[in-house]
Amino acid sequence: MSDYDILFNKAKKFHGHICPGIVLGTRLTIAGLRELGMNPNEPTHNLIVYMEIDRCGTDAVQAITGCSLGHRSLKHKDFGKFAATFVDTTTGKAVRVSILERNRAEHDKLNPKEVIKVLSEVPEDEILKIEHVRITIPKEDLPGFPVGKATCSNCGEQISDNRQIVVNGEVLCRNCAGESYYTVTGRT
Structure with a gap:
């Protein structure tokens, strides 16, 4: 079994099924690690990956x-x-790997099994x-213990890694400062 097959199977098992995104994500990862001189079959403790999409790849x-949000x-x-x-x-070496869409129209004509094989x-x-x-990684974004902690003066929740905003001298979390992605509809 080739390195690609081993890594593809690892990705497929984690994701739960086969799809074009898993094929492309596997190829993208192999290329990125190769360019950094890292072995994809060994743990990579000194690696940070920035993903520009939240899909299958x-x-x-x-x-x-082995990189994760946690x-x-x-x-x-x-x-x-x-x-x-x-x-x-x-x-400090960094490499950005992106998917080229040159043949996307041709691939869209194929059935899913054919697309996976072609890709x-x-x-x-x-x-x-x-x-x-x-790329410059701020110290607040590095793995390890939180860098700086604050408490929101409005909601009382803790804010880690210097993500607080100061408005008129008040320390606020981003939600209370108006950047919330949710609206509270009730409390229990």
């Missing part, structure tokens, strides 16, 4: 690298692009764009 990246080694930047930036925190076999340079990039 993200599960492949998480399954293969470990603060997987970051989500909601740009809506099937792309990931892999950062070696030891060397797994097509030459890498036909589906991936690899760019060496520079």
Whole structure:
């Protein structure tokens, strides 16, 4: 069994089924790790990955690298692009790998099994764009214990990693400062 097959099966098991996103996420991860000189079959404790989409391929990246939100080694930047930036925190070296959509119209004509086969076999340079990039990771975003803690003067909830906002001298969480993604409809 090839390295690709082993890693693809790991991603498939984590995700729960086979789909084009798992194929592309596997290929994207293999390329990103290779460019950083990392072995995808070994734990990567000095890796942070920024995902630009929250779809199937993200599960492949998480399954293969072991990076996760809980470990603060997987970051989500909601740009809506099937792309990931892999950062070696030891060397500072970073590479962004994105999916090229050149043949998307042709792939859309195929049935799902055919698409998966084509995407797994097509030459890498036909589906991936690899760019060496520079990225500065704020200390608040690094794995480890929280950097700075505050308490929101409005709701009383704790805010970690300097995510508070000061408005007219008051420390507020982003929700109370008007950046909330939810509306409270009741309390129990």
